[in-house]
Amino acid sequence: MLLWQYLITFLLVTVQICKAEKCDEFTDLNLGHSIIGTSLKVRLLLYTRSHGTCGTLVSHTDLSAYPQFNLLNPTTFIIHGYRLTGSPPPWLGDLTQLLLVRKDMNVIVVDWNYGAANLNYLEAVKNTREVASNVTAFIQMLQEQGADLSSIHLIGVSLGAHISGFTGANLKGEIGRISALDPAGPEFKGRNPEDRLDSSDAQFVDVVHTDMDLLGFREPLGHIDYYANGGADQPGCPKTIFSGQSYFKCDHQRSVYLFLDSINATCTSRTYPCSSYKDFLDGKCLTCSQFGDAGCPIFGYDVIKWKDILLEQNQTKAYFKTNGKSPYCMTNYRMDVMIWNKDVQWGYLTVKLHGNGKEAQATINHKSLKFKKFTETELLAAFDKDIQSVEKVSVKFSTGNVLQPKRKLRILQIRLENLEPKENKAQGSLCRYDVLLEENKEVTFRPIPCEESNF
Numbered sequence: 001m002l003l004w005q006y007l008i009t010f011l012l013v014t015v016q017i018c019k020a021e022k023c024d025e026f027t028d029l030n031l032g033h034s035i036i037g038t039s040l041k042v043r044l045l046l047y048t049r050s051h052g053t054c055g056t057l058v059s060h061t062d063l064s065a066y067p068q069f070n071l072l073n074p075t076t077f078i079i080h081g082y083r084l085t086g087s088p089p090p091w092l093g094d095l096t097q098l099l100l101v102r103k104d105m106n107v108i109v110v111d112w113n114y115g116a117a118n119l120n121y122l123e124a125v126k127n128t129r130e131v132a133s134n135v136t137a138f139i140q141m142l143q144e145q146g147a148d149l150s151s152i153h154l155i156g157v158s159l160g161a162h163i164s165g166f167t168g169a170n171l172k173g174e175i176g177r178i179s180a181l182d183p184a185g186p187e188f189k190g191r192n193p194e195d196r197l198d199s200s201d202a203q204f205v206d207v208v209h210t211d212m213d214l215l216g217f218r219e220p221l222g223h224i225d226y227y228a229n230g231g232a233d234q235p236g237c238p239k240t241i242f243s244g245q246s247y248f249k250c251d252h253q254r255s256v257y258l259f260l261d262s263i264n265a266t267c268t269s270r271t272y273p274c275s276s277y278k279d280f281l282d283g284k285c286l287t288c289s290q291f292g293d294a295g296c297p298i299f300g301y302d303v304i305k306w307k308d309i310l311l312e313q314n315q316t317k318a319y320f321k322t323n324g325k326s327p328y329c330m331t332n333y334r335m336d337v338m339i340w341n342k343d344v345q346w347g348y349l350t351v352k353l354h355g356n357g358k359e360a361q362a363t364i365n366h367k368s369l370k371f372k373k374f375t376e377t378e379l380l381a382a383f384d385k386d387i388q389s390v391e392k393v394s395v396k397f398s399t400g401n402v403l404q405p406k407r408k409l410r411i412l413q414i415r416l417e418n419l420e421p422k423e424n425k426a427q428g429s430l431c432r433y434d435v436l437l438e439e440n441k442e443v444t445f446r447p448i449p450c451e452e453s454n455f
């Protein structure tokens with residue numbers, strides 16, 4: 001053979017190898033496409049443990065070409081929402097990877113970017129029913145091939161949450177689970193259950209709300225509805241429009257990042273069923289006796305462990321606070337303060353826990369607290385970190401009023417109790433008696449185990 005023949009053979013072989021390893025990617029569009037508008041295409045990208053970072057575009061009707069698709073494994077669908085600029089969702093890779101780390105499963109990314117990318121949001125909304133019938137047909141095909149509907153989980157973001165709902169309804173609510181991440185509000189608010197996500201769409205529907213005042217949905221839609229930080233404004237997100245695009249999407253997208261943290265099991269966010277966020281912050285909902293030994297439901301992927309008891313409750317609204325960035329979970333304490341000042345005192349508290357060279361802080365400033373002589377004021381103290389073994393506690397009292405003379409809070413007893421169920425925590429309740437807090441001066445002390453007779 002001549003040299004050039006060798007070269008061509010070499011090139012052909014290389015092309016073959018590259019072809020075998022070719023990965024199919026999520027459709028990458030740009031603002032130009034959104035301006036012109038796109039018409040719907042539904043692409044299904046398969047990821048499995050053996051093909052974790054390399055997507056495979058699969059046929060809607062025939063799975064024989066993809067031996068890695070194991071129908072005996074559970075299948076999770078990821079369904080995105082509206083794409084203003086046509087770019088792929090930034091969290092897609094992490095969500096796929098983390099799911100595969102957690103469980104041996106098939107992950108199907110439903111790519112309907114053609115159809116979702118449009119300056120006109122209403123055009124994307126119009127496509128949601130058709131995406132749902134398309135996914136429904138695919139799931140019915142899986143079922144015919146032997147897949148069990150209860151092992152199917154749809155994770156829907158924003159508009160994707162309603163697409164999941166329509167798909168679930170098409171399948172008579174028989175699929176195992178829908179996780180809805182900040183379901184879209186615009187065009188869905190006030191609609192009948194059949195025209196939006198609702199709890200009859202799957203055996204179990206968990207929903208997180210992070211932007212209910214703008215792009216999200218205010219009313220509960222599932223068996224459990226979490227309202228992170230009250231469900232409207234998220235810590236760490238810009239509060240003014242001058243921050244550009246992130247002002248619009250930061251709160252909304254936070255739902256996905258919270259869910260990612262929960263799959264990654266970075267840490268655990270305990271949540272508290274309550275009638276309102278205000279009551280939750282006021283420390284009125286810190287016990288979950290209705291949940292027995294399991295304790296208050298946790299947020300996110302693993303809430304499935306609470307499924308049976310949540311189904312019995314029909315509908316639960318649960319609240320929790322988060323940090324402004326990952327790790328998002330906070331460590332919640334019940335704090336009781338009793339004073340012996342003659343007059344009623346009003347103010348805010350900052351509490352720090354120290355231990356193992358770390359420091360955690362809780363700022364209780366959602367409103368001015370009322371302290372009354374010999375009366376326990378019960379508070380929620382949400383700390384930004386978990387300190388397993390608390391050695392010291394610091395407390396600061398302030399009134400926020402610079403015009404009046406400095407106040408003193410004469411604390412008779414302060415008690416801190418980690419709200420985690422007993423087996424998860426290292427220490428029992430911590431107490432300290434007789435502490436004088438001068439306004440704006442931090443006082444640090446060593447707590448002692450509370451005397452059981454105190455409560």
Ligand SMILES: *[C@@H]1O[C@H](CO)[C@@H](O)[C@H](O)[C@H]1NC(C)=O
Pocket residue numbers: 040041042043060133134137
């Ligand atoms: C789903 O969408 C794909 C591509 O857009 C199309 O080829 C397929 O026929 C659709 N299936 C159904 C059942 O609508």
Ligand SMILES: *[C@@H]1O[C@H](CO)[C@@H](O)[C@H](O)[C@H]1NC(C)=O
Pocket residue numbers: 094098260261264266326
């Ligand atoms: C998962 O958690 C680990 C730490 O436990 C962290 O380093 C990693 O960045 C997290 N991954 C994602 C995608 O959040």
Ligand SMILES: *[C@@H]1O[C@H](CO)[C@@H](O)[C@H](O)[C@H]1NC(C)=O
Pocket residue numbers: 312313314
């Ligand atoms: C849940 O709903 C069912 C049927 O509507 C009702 O019988 C039951 O009492 C409800 N349970 C709770 C805890 O509200």
